[in-house]
Amino acid sequence: MVHTLVLGAGPTGLMAAMMLAVEGHRVTVLDRDPSPPKGGAEEIRSGWKRPGVRQFPQPHLLLPGGYRLLAAEFPAAVERLVGLGGSRFNMISGAWDVGETGGPQPGDDRFETVAARRPVLEAALLAEAERTPGITVRREAQVTGLLTRTARSAWRPHVTGVLIRGGEQVEADLVVDASGRHSQVAAMLAGIGATPHEERAEAGLRYYTRYFHSADGMTPRPTPSPICHHNSVTIGTVPADSGTWSVTLATSSRDQELRGLADIDAWHRAMKLYPTEAHWAEGEPITGVIAMGGLESTYRRFVVDELPVATGIVAVGDAWASINPVFGTGMTMGFRHAALLRDTLRMVGADDPMELALQLDDATQKNLAPVWESIAAWDRHRLAEIDAETRGEAYSTDDNDWNVDVALNIARSKDPAIVRGLSDVGGLLATPEEALVKTGLAQKAVELAAGASRYPDPGPARRELLAALAND
Numbered sequence: 001m002v003h004t005l006v007l008g009a010g011p012t013g014l015m016a017a018m019m020l021a022v023e024g025h026r027v028t029v030l031d032r033d034p035s036p037p038k039g040g041a042e043e044i045r046s047g048w049k050r051p052g053v054r055q056f057p058q059p060h061l062l063l064p065g066g067y068r069l070l071a072a073e074f075p076a077a078v079e080r081l082v083g084l085g086g087s088r089f090n091m092i093s094g095a096w097d098v099g100e101t102g103g104p105q106p107g108d109d110r111f112e113t114v115a116a117r118r119p120v121l122e123a124a125l126l127a128e129a130e131r132t133p134g135i136t137v138r139r140e141a142q143v144t145g146l147l148t149r150t151a152r153s154a155w156r157p158h159v160t161g162v163l164i165r166g167g168e169q170v171e172a173d174l175v176v177d178a179s180g181r182h183s184q185v186a187a188m189l190a191g192i193g194a195t196p197h198e199e200r201a202e203a204g205l206r207y208y209t210r211y212f213h214s215a216d217g218m219t220p221r222p223t224p225s226p227i228c229h230h231n232s233v234t235i236g237t238v239p240a241d242s243g244t245w246s247v248t249l250a251t252s253s254r255d256q257e258l259r260g261l262a263d264i265d266a267w268h269r270a271m272k273l274y275p276t277e278a279h280w281a282e283g284e285p286i287t288g289v290i291a292m293g294g295l296e297s298t299y300r301r302f303v304v305d306e307l308p309v310a311t312g313i314v315a316v317g318d319a320w321a322s323i324n325p326v327f328g329t330g331m332t333m334g335f336r337h338a339a340l341l342r343d344t345l346r347m348v349g350a351d352d353p354m355e356l357a358l359q360l361d362d363a364t365q366k367n368l369a370p371v372w373e374s375i376a377a378w379d380r381h382r383l384a385e386i387d388a389e390t391r392g393e394a395y396s397t398d399d400n401d402w403n404v405d406v407a408l409n410i411a412r413s414k415d416p417a418i419v420r421g422l423s424d425v426g427g428l429l430a431t432p433e434e435a436l437v438k439t440g441l442a443q444k445a446v447e448l449a450a451g452a453s454r455y456p457d458p459g460p461a462r463r464e465l466l467a468a469l470a471n472d
Helices: 011-022 041-047 064-073 075-083 118-130 185-191 256-262 264-271 330-348 353-367 369-390 400-411 416-426 432-437 441-449 462-470
Strands: 003-007 026-030 087-090 112-115 135-138 143-150 157-164 169-171 174-177 197-200 205-213 227-230 233-239 244-252 290-292 298-301 313-315
Touching: 003 011, 003 157, 011 026, 011 064, 011 118, 011 135, 011 174, 011 330, 041 118, 064 075, 064 112, 064 330, 075 112, 075 118, 118 135, 143 185, 157 174, 185 313, 205 256, 205 264, 205 369, 244 256, 244 264, 244 369, 256 264, 256 462, 264 462, 313 353, 330 353, 353 369, 369 400, 400 416, 400 441, 416 432, 416 441, 432 441
Parallel strands: 003 026, 003 174, 026 135, 174 313
Antiparallel strands: 087 112, 143 157, 157 169, 197 298, 205 244, 205 290, 227 233, 233 244
């Protein structure tokens, strides 16, 4: 029986652990943080401290692509999540009565998911993992180093386990790094001469989030899109569990003039300027404004010059590559990566660690890297656009992909096929090539968007926004 160590008991780590345990692996999950408290959704949300996950309090959404994978592999986990208050939600329901998109259509059920706050969702996955035969979850077990020997082939380091704070050594046939965007494993590998290739964005978005709930358990009327872009600001409206929801204003981390959004009164004055989303800020607040930055995109590749930097260890999810979370792709990408690892092990087995590393890298590059690259490119343009808006200028570029993205955003309320094509891509149900290019929808959007305003949803000019923050 293969013994696999999974580092990190977040959603990606738990998904990987369950998938490998079902395949017959003996899986030990190590996580540095304490267990969740006993009780229901509110006890879990308010009582669970996860200092190892900075983004734990921020909104998370399991996209339809990730939900379908979870429901297919572990339907009991979905039922457990619903039992904790998770709410079923259709990602395009807000577009059914907007513009020319029309009402529901056959096939719209593919956009369904279950919404919940991160602590609640993670607690449901953890409970399911703990009842899965073959899995042991160890909490408050911080990994401080790697156990290694020299591999027989190519003289690369071979990881044989990890060292835990306090000196304990835990050996394994395979180590899976699922410890998230702040993983220290890349630095540990560099320390043994196995430095992965790494790319880091110089800037990212900054998030200002507030949570609400309603007395009747109902969430607000959905917006035409859960993510709406405006001058200098992107607004995310995300339903959650037990009649709760979140509203996030995302700005450029370089935009110092909008740092005032951290103030509750200023945040609400700003929200009133956006008629499409303003009603989402009318519930009963259950938090202050949660401000967070420092979530710049990072990409790591563990195969360099056609050879793995080390064998016996692989990385999945955000430990491989993380992106600005404005589109909510992280959890679903992590689930897909866990499935790729499972499928690669089925094909290669754990006895050939060199081939395992190469095959997983190949599958990752084909299936996940293009998603990361497209969102990273969007980030660069969006940040440059906001920079231009702070100078009072209009942003322009010769990058056709960005210009098509802008056109699609403008045209999403003008055509029912375009909003569904965009939702297929945004929900990680299809690639842009499949859903938008081959179907001709991208070209149609360019035609529909000609001469239209950059931002289709009503909102203030930048000077009006700044005046609201200053209470002028």
